[in-house]
Amino acid sequence: MxxxxxxxxxxxxxxxxxxxxxxxxxxxxxxxxxxxxxxxxxxxxxxxxxxxxxxxxxxxxxxxxxxxxxxxxxxxxxxxxxxxxxxxxxxxxxxxxxxxxxxxxxxPATLAALDDGRITLPKARLIAERTRRLGPATRAAVEAVALTRAPALTETQLRRWLDDAMARGDGANGATR
Structure with missing residues (x-):
């Protein structure tokens, strides 16, 4: 088999x-x-x-x-x-x-990535904390981009990327830079 x-x-x-x-x-x-x-x-x-x-x-x-x-x-x-x-x-x-x-x-996508072992709980926590104040659509867009990057980033790098994305205020639009 x-x-x-x-x-x-x-x-x-x-x-x-x-x-x-x-x-x-x-x-x-x-x-x-x-x-x-x-x-x-x-x-x-x-x-x-x-x-x-x-x-x-x-x-x-x-x-x-x-x-x-x-x-x-x-x-x-x-x-x-x-x-x-x-x-x-x-x-x-x-x-x-x-x-x-x-x-x-x-x-739910962050939970699925955690469940699949693509990210760790500290990375899931960072995504949750840094996107908590966003509206649902913007949050989902930032989450989607963050999840493409998070597996290859350290926690510090992910935190920096999320903070930069939040500071720009452009959500997923600037997330691919």
């Missing part, structure tokens, strides 16, 4: 192209870093990063669902619950709930 992972497959084999999820996780669980050649370790680390981003997206959906439930009501009750179960400070939990709701309701 094409695309099947066989025992003993080398880390540079077909598994490297797997989307984050159950199958990639199962493959990653079989690797023993001391047994891998040095050249393969970065690829394995990147796969773990993609898998972690996928899990962050899944967590965001669950937290947004909790925030949308009427009992207990969203807002402070949700943040307090999340703070308690994740052992976070209330401010950090409040930020996490806000980000989760924002990704699910206002930035």
């Amino acid at each position: 094409a695309g099947m992972i066989r025992p003993g497959d080398h880390p540079s084999a077909a598994w490297a192209g797997l989307a984050p999820g159950t199958v990639l996780n199962a493959v990653l669980e079989t690797f023993e870093p001391p047994a891998l050649p040095r050249r393969d370790l970065p690829r394995v680390a990147a796969a773990y990063q993609r898998q972690g981003a996928h899990l962050d997206a899944m967590q965001a959906r669950v937290i947004a669902e909790l925030a949308g439930r009427p009992d207990p009501p969203g807002g402070p009750a949700t943040a307090a619950t999340i703070a308690e179960v994740l052992h976070l400070e209330l401010d950090a939990a409040t930020d996490l709930v806000s980000l989760a709701v924002d990704l699910v309701t206002g930035l």
